[in-house]
Amino acid sequence: MLDVTSRKDETTARLAPVLSVENLTTSFRTDSGWKSVVRNMSFDIAPRETVAIVGESGSGKSVTSLSIMRLLQKGASRIEGKIRLGGKDLLSLSDEEMRGVRGKDIAMIFQEPMTSLNPIFPIGNQIAEALTVHQSLTRSQARAEVTRLLEKVRIPNAASRFDEYPHQFSGGMRQRVMIAMALASRPKLLIADEPTTALDVTIQGQILDLIKTLQDEEGMAVLFITHDMGVVAEVSDRTLVMFRGDIVEMGTTDDIFHRGKHPYTRALLAAVP
Ligand code: ADP
Numbered sequence: 001m002l003d004v005t006s007r008k009d010e011t012t013a014r015l016a017p018v019l020s021v022e023n024l025t026t027s028f029r030t031d032s033g034w035k036s037v038v039r040n041m042s043f044d045i046a047p048r049e050t051v052a053i054v055g056e057s058g059s060g061k062s063v064t065s066l067s068i069m070r071l072l073q074k075g076a077s078r079i080e081g082k083i084r085l086g087g088k089d090l091l092s093l094s095d096e097e098m099r100g101v102r103g104k105d106i107a108m109i110f111q112e113p114m115t116s117l118n119p120i121f122p123i124g125n126q127i128a129e130a131l132t133v134h135q136s137l138t139r140s141q142a143r144a145e146v147t148r149l150l151e152k153v154r155i156p157n158a159a160s161r162f163d164e165y166p167h168q169f170s171g172g173m174r175q176r177v178m179i180a181m182a183l184a185s186r187p188k189l190l191i192a193d194e195p196t197t198a199l200d201v202t203i204q205g206q207i208l209d210l211i212k213t214l215q216d217e218e219g220m221a222v223l224f225i226t227h228d229m230g231v232v233a234e235v236s237d238r239t240l241v242m243f244r245g246d247i248v249e250m251g252t253t254d255d256i257f258h259r260g261k262h263p264y265t266r267a268l269l270a271a272v273p
Pocket residue numbers: 028037055056057058059060061062063064
Protein backbone atom coordinates (compact mmCIF):
# COMPACT_ATOMS: atom_id res chain seq x y z
CA MET A 1 0.00 0.00 0.00
CA LEU A 2 1.22 3.47 -0.80
CA ASP A 3 1.76 6.25 1.65
CA VAL A 4 -1.22 8.52 1.12
CA THR A 5 -0.34 11.21 3.64
CA SER A 6 -1.66 14.51 2.35
CA ARG A 7 -0.32 17.90 3.23
CA LYS A 8 -3.86 19.16 3.77
CA ASP A 9 -4.71 16.84 6.64
CA GLU A 10 -2.75 13.87 7.90
CA THR A 11 -5.93 12.10 8.98
CA THR A 12 -7.32 11.84 5.43
CA ALA A 13 -4.86 8.98 4.91
CA ARG A 14 -6.88 6.85 7.31
CA LEU A 15 -10.31 7.56 5.82
CA ALA A 16 -11.73 5.11 3.30
CA PRO A 17 -10.79 6.40 -0.16
CA VAL A 18 -13.44 7.88 -2.44
CA LEU A 19 -11.74 6.40 -5.47
CA SER A 20 -9.39 3.46 -5.57
CA VAL A 21 -7.68 2.35 -8.77
CA GLU A 22 -5.76 -0.93 -8.76
CA ASN A 23 -3.57 -2.16 -11.59
CA LEU A 24 -5.48 -0.26 -14.24
CA THR A 25 -4.30 -1.19 -17.71
CA THR A 26 -6.07 0.27 -20.74
CA SER A 27 -5.39 -0.93 -24.27
CA PHE A 28 -6.61 -0.07 -27.74
CA ARG A 29 -7.07 -2.41 -30.66
CA THR A 30 -4.55 -1.90 -33.46
CA ASP A 31 -3.78 -3.76 -36.70
CA SER A 32 -1.09 -5.69 -34.85
CA GLY A 33 -3.15 -6.54 -31.73
CA TRP A 34 -3.87 -4.76 -28.45
CA LYS A 35 -1.60 -1.87 -27.50
CA SER A 36 -1.58 -0.67 -23.87
CA VAL A 37 -1.42 3.10 -23.36
CA VAL A 38 -1.93 3.03 -19.56
CA ARG A 39 -0.13 0.29 -17.66
CA ASN A 40 -0.57 -1.08 -14.14
CA MET A 41 -1.71 2.14 -12.60
CA SER A 42 -2.62 2.11 -8.89
CA PHE A 43 -3.64 5.05 -6.74
CA ASP A 44 -6.43 6.25 -4.50
CA ILE A 45 -8.00 9.54 -3.51
CA ALA A 46 -9.24 10.31 0.01
CA PRO A 47 -12.27 12.47 0.77
CA ARG A 48 -11.46 16.19 0.21
CA GLU A 49 -8.11 15.30 -1.27
CA THR A 50 -6.79 16.57 -4.61
CA VAL A 51 -4.59 14.19 -6.54
CA ALA A 52 -2.89 15.49 -9.69
CA ILE A 53 -1.80 13.45 -12.68
CA VAL A 54 0.91 15.33 -14.53
CA GLY A 55 2.67 14.38 -17.75
CA GLU A 56 3.33 15.55 -21.27
CA SER A 57 0.81 15.24 -24.09
CA GLY A 58 0.11 11.62 -25.04
CA SER A 59 1.22 10.12 -21.72
CA GLY A 60 -2.18 8.57 -20.97
CA LYS A 61 -3.78 11.12 -18.63
CA SER A 62 -7.07 11.49 -20.48
CA VAL A 63 -7.28 7.76 -21.16
CA THR A 64 -7.00 7.24 -17.39
CA SER A 65 -9.94 9.56 -16.71
CA LEU A 66 -12.01 8.13 -19.57
CA SER A 67 -11.32 4.63 -18.21
CA ILE A 68 -12.61 5.65 -14.77
CA MET A 69 -15.70 7.15 -16.41
CA ARG A 70 -16.00 4.13 -18.74
CA LEU A 71 -16.34 6.47 -21.68
CA LEU A 72 -14.02 4.63 -24.09
CA GLN A 73 -15.55 2.87 -27.06
CA LYS A 74 -16.28 -0.77 -26.34
CA GLY A 75 -14.71 -3.26 -28.74
CA ALA A 76 -11.96 -0.79 -29.63
CA SER A 77 -10.67 -0.62 -26.04
CA ARG A 78 -10.02 -2.93 -23.12
CA ILE A 79 -9.86 -1.89 -19.46
CA GLU A 80 -8.30 -4.27 -16.93
CA GLY A 81 -7.82 -3.95 -13.18
CA LYS A 82 -10.14 -2.64 -10.49
CA ILE A 83 -11.76 0.76 -10.13
CA ARG A 84 -13.75 1.30 -6.95
CA LEU A 85 -15.83 4.34 -6.15
CA GLY A 86 -17.36 4.29 -2.68
CA GLY A 87 -18.70 0.74 -2.43
CA LYS A 88 -19.05 0.25 -6.20
CA ASP A 89 -16.82 -1.82 -8.44
CA LEU A 90 -17.17 0.32 -11.58
CA LEU A 91 -15.86 -2.17 -14.12
CA SER A 92 -18.50 -4.71 -13.12
CA LEU A 93 -21.50 -2.34 -13.33
CA SER A 94 -24.01 -2.57 -16.18
CA ASP A 95 -24.05 0.31 -18.71
CA GLU A 96 -27.25 1.54 -17.11
CA GLU A 97 -25.75 1.53 -13.61
CA MET A 98 -22.63 3.26 -14.94
CA ARG A 99 -24.78 6.03 -16.45
CA GLY A 100 -26.17 6.55 -12.97
CA VAL A 101 -22.65 6.84 -11.51
CA ARG A 102 -21.67 9.35 -14.22
CA GLY A 103 -24.75 11.46 -13.59
CA LYS A 104 -24.50 11.41 -9.84
CA ASP A 105 -21.28 10.26 -8.18
CA ILE A 106 -18.58 11.50 -10.56
CA ALA A 107 -18.56 14.75 -12.54
CA MET A 108 -16.04 15.75 -15.15
CA ILE A 109 -14.89 19.07 -16.59
CA PHE A 110 -12.74 19.36 -19.70
CA GLN A 111 -10.37 21.73 -21.43
CA GLU A 112 -12.86 23.34 -23.81
CA PRO A 113 -16.23 24.01 -22.24
CA MET A 114 -17.82 25.06 -25.57
CA THR A 115 -17.77 21.45 -26.79
CA SER A 116 -19.81 20.28 -23.80
CA LEU A 117 -22.39 23.08 -23.90
CA ASN A 118 -25.16 22.99 -26.48
CA PRO A 119 -24.98 26.30 -28.43
CA ILE A 120 -28.73 26.45 -29.14
CA PHE A 121 -30.03 26.25 -25.57
CA PRO A 122 -29.83 28.89 -22.83
CA ILE A 123 -27.28 27.91 -20.20
CA GLY A 124 -29.89 28.02 -17.40
CA ASN A 125 -31.89 25.30 -19.15
CA GLN A 126 -28.78 23.17 -19.60
CA ILE A 127 -27.90 23.35 -15.91
CA ALA A 128 -31.56 22.73 -14.98
CA GLU A 129 -31.48 19.64 -17.19
CA ALA A 130 -28.51 18.33 -15.21
CA LEU A 131 -30.56 18.88 -12.05
CA THR A 132 -33.93 17.49 -13.05
CA VAL A 133 -32.52 14.24 -14.40
CA HIS A 134 -31.57 13.34 -10.85
CA GLN A 135 -34.02 15.22 -8.68
CA SER A 136 -37.70 15.81 -8.96
CA LEU A 137 -37.80 19.60 -8.92
CA THR A 138 -40.54 21.90 -10.17
CA ARG A 139 -39.56 24.49 -12.79
CA SER A 140 -39.39 27.33 -10.29
CA GLN A 141 -37.39 25.22 -7.83
CA ALA A 142 -35.00 24.30 -10.66
CA ARG A 143 -34.63 27.97 -11.62
CA ALA A 144 -33.80 28.91 -8.04
CA GLU A 145 -31.31 26.05 -7.77
CA VAL A 146 -29.62 27.05 -11.06
CA THR A 147 -29.26 30.61 -9.79
CA ARG A 148 -27.79 29.28 -6.55
CA LEU A 149 -25.25 27.22 -8.55
CA LEU A 150 -24.31 30.17 -10.79
CA GLU A 151 -23.79 32.27 -7.69
CA LYS A 152 -21.74 29.47 -6.15
CA VAL A 153 -19.33 29.61 -9.10
CA ARG A 154 -19.21 33.41 -8.71
CA ILE A 155 -20.89 34.41 -11.95
CA PRO A 156 -21.87 38.09 -11.51
CA ASN A 157 -25.61 38.89 -11.83
CA ALA A 158 -26.32 35.16 -11.86
CA ALA A 159 -30.13 35.38 -11.83
CA SER A 160 -30.21 37.55 -14.95
CA ARG A 161 -28.01 35.19 -16.99
CA PHE A 162 -30.31 32.14 -16.95
CA ASP A 163 -31.66 32.81 -20.45
CA GLU A 164 -28.34 33.65 -22.12
CA TYR A 165 -26.64 31.36 -24.64
CA PRO A 166 -23.15 29.87 -24.34
CA HIS A 167 -21.64 32.30 -26.90
CA GLN A 168 -22.63 35.22 -24.65
CA PHE A 169 -20.16 33.98 -22.02
CA SER A 170 -16.37 34.43 -22.11
CA GLY A 171 -14.13 31.34 -21.97
CA GLY A 172 -13.56 31.70 -18.23
CA MET A 173 -17.28 32.26 -17.56
CA ARG A 174 -18.15 29.20 -19.70
CA GLN A 175 -15.78 27.10 -17.59
CA ARG A 176 -17.60 28.43 -14.51
CA VAL A 177 -20.89 27.32 -16.08
CA MET A 178 -19.40 23.84 -16.65
CA ILE A 179 -18.29 23.71 -13.03
CA ALA A 180 -21.81 24.73 -11.95
CA MET A 181 -23.20 21.84 -14.03
CA ALA A 182 -20.65 19.47 -12.55
CA LEU A 183 -21.69 20.48 -9.03
CA ALA A 184 -25.40 20.09 -9.77
CA SER A 185 -25.41 16.42 -8.76
CA ARG A 186 -23.21 16.98 -5.69
CA PRO A 187 -20.59 14.48 -6.88
CA LYS A 188 -18.23 12.62 -4.56
CA LEU A 189 -15.47 12.96 -7.15
CA LEU A 190 -14.69 15.72 -9.64
CA ILE A 191 -12.37 14.84 -12.51
CA ALA A 192 -10.87 17.98 -14.04
CA ASP A 193 -9.01 17.21 -17.29
CA GLU A 194 -6.87 20.26 -18.19
CA PRO A 195 -9.72 22.62 -17.18
CA THR A 196 -7.59 25.75 -17.42
CA THR A 197 -5.35 24.95 -20.39
CA ALA A 198 -7.41 26.94 -22.90
CA LEU A 199 -7.67 30.01 -20.65
CA ASP A 200 -5.55 33.15 -20.21
CA VAL A 201 -3.15 33.00 -17.28
CA THR A 202 -5.07 35.42 -15.05
CA ILE A 203 -8.34 33.57 -15.73
CA GLN A 204 -6.56 30.27 -15.06
CA GLY A 205 -5.66 31.45 -11.57
CA GLN A 206 -9.26 32.48 -10.88
CA ILE A 207 -10.63 29.11 -11.98
CA LEU A 208 -8.05 27.22 -9.87
CA ASP A 209 -9.00 29.34 -6.84
CA LEU A 210 -12.66 28.65 -7.52
CA ILE A 211 -12.12 24.88 -7.69
CA LYS A 212 -10.19 24.95 -4.41
CA THR A 213 -12.87 27.03 -2.67
CA LEU A 214 -15.67 24.81 -3.93
CA GLN A 215 -13.81 21.72 -2.85
CA ASP A 216 -13.63 23.11 0.70
CA GLU A 217 -17.32 24.01 0.60
CA GLU A 218 -18.57 20.78 -0.96
CA GLY A 219 -16.06 18.33 0.46
CA MET A 220 -15.50 16.46 -2.78
CA ALA A 221 -12.38 14.63 -3.90
CA VAL A 222 -10.66 15.95 -7.04
CA LEU A 223 -8.60 14.20 -9.69
CA PHE A 224 -6.80 17.05 -11.44
CA ILE A 225 -5.14 16.32 -14.78
CA THR A 226 -2.60 18.75 -16.21
CA HIS A 227 0.64 18.96 -18.18
CA ASP A 228 1.66 22.02 -16.14
CA MET A 229 3.78 21.67 -12.96
CA GLY A 230 2.90 25.24 -12.01
CA VAL A 231 -0.76 24.22 -11.82
CA VAL A 232 0.17 21.10 -9.80
CA ALA A 233 1.88 23.30 -7.20
CA GLU A 234 -1.30 25.39 -6.93
CA VAL A 235 -3.85 22.64 -6.49
CA SER A 236 -2.71 19.19 -5.48
CA ASP A 237 -2.03 17.35 -2.22
CA ARG A 238 -0.47 14.36 -3.92
CA THR A 239 0.89 13.98 -7.42
CA LEU A 240 1.37 11.14 -9.88
CA VAL A 241 3.91 11.73 -12.62
CA MET A 242 3.01 9.83 -15.78
CA PHE A 243 5.34 9.12 -18.66
CA ARG A 244 4.29 7.14 -21.76
CA GLY A 245 1.60 5.14 -19.97
CA ASP A 246 3.43 4.45 -16.70
CA ILE A 247 3.41 6.17 -13.32
CA VAL A 248 7.10 6.95 -12.89
CA GLU A 249 6.79 8.74 -9.56
CA MET A 250 4.14 9.35 -6.95
CA GLY A 251 4.15 11.21 -3.65
CA THR A 252 3.00 14.28 -1.80
CA THR A 253 3.26 17.32 -4.01
CA ASP A 254 5.85 18.72 -1.62
CA ASP A 255 7.96 15.56 -2.02
CA ILE A 256 7.65 15.60 -5.79
CA PHE A 257 8.80 19.24 -5.92
CA HIS A 258 11.62 18.96 -3.41
CA ARG A 259 12.69 15.35 -3.57
CA GLY A 260 11.48 14.18 -7.01
CA LYS A 261 14.00 11.64 -8.25
CA HIS A 262 12.90 10.33 -11.60
CA PRO A 263 14.70 12.03 -14.52
CA TYR A 264 11.36 12.81 -16.15
CA THR A 265 10.08 14.49 -12.96
CA ARG A 266 13.32 16.50 -12.82
CA ALA A 267 12.83 17.56 -16.45
CA LEU A 268 9.25 18.71 -15.74
CA LEU A 269 10.46 20.67 -12.70
CA ALA A 270 13.28 22.28 -14.65
CA ALA A 271 10.65 23.68 -17.04
CA VAL A 272 8.76 25.50 -14.24
CA PRO A 273 9.60 29.21 -14.51
P1 ADP B 1 -2.82 12.76 -22.63
O1 ADP B 1 -1.84 12.45 -21.55
O2 ADP B 1 -2.31 13.85 -23.53
O3 ADP B 1 -4.19 13.04 -22.12
P2 ADP B 1 -4.11 10.51 -23.87
O4 ADP B 1 -4.54 9.79 -22.65
O5 ADP B 1 -5.15 11.26 -24.62
O6 ADP B 1 -2.88 11.45 -23.55
O7 ADP B 1 -3.48 9.46 -24.90
C1 ADP B 1 -2.53 8.47 -24.52
C2 ADP B 1 -2.19 7.63 -25.73
O8 ADP B 1 -3.32 6.87 -26.14
C3 ADP B 1 -1.77 8.46 -26.94
O9 ADP B 1 -0.71 7.79 -27.59
C4 ADP B 1 -3.01 8.47 -27.80
O10 ADP B 1 -2.67 8.57 -29.15
C5 ADP B 1 -3.63 7.11 -27.50
N1 ADP B 1 -5.09 7.12 -27.64
C6 ADP B 1 -5.94 7.93 -26.99
N2 ADP B 1 -7.23 7.66 -27.32
C7 ADP B 1 -7.18 6.65 -28.22
C8 ADP B 1 -8.18 5.90 -28.95
N3 ADP B 1 -9.48 6.16 -28.79
N4 ADP B 1 -7.75 4.93 -29.79
C9 ADP B 1 -6.43 4.65 -29.92
N5 ADP B 1 -5.45 5.30 -29.26
C10 ADP B 1 -5.80 6.29 -28.42
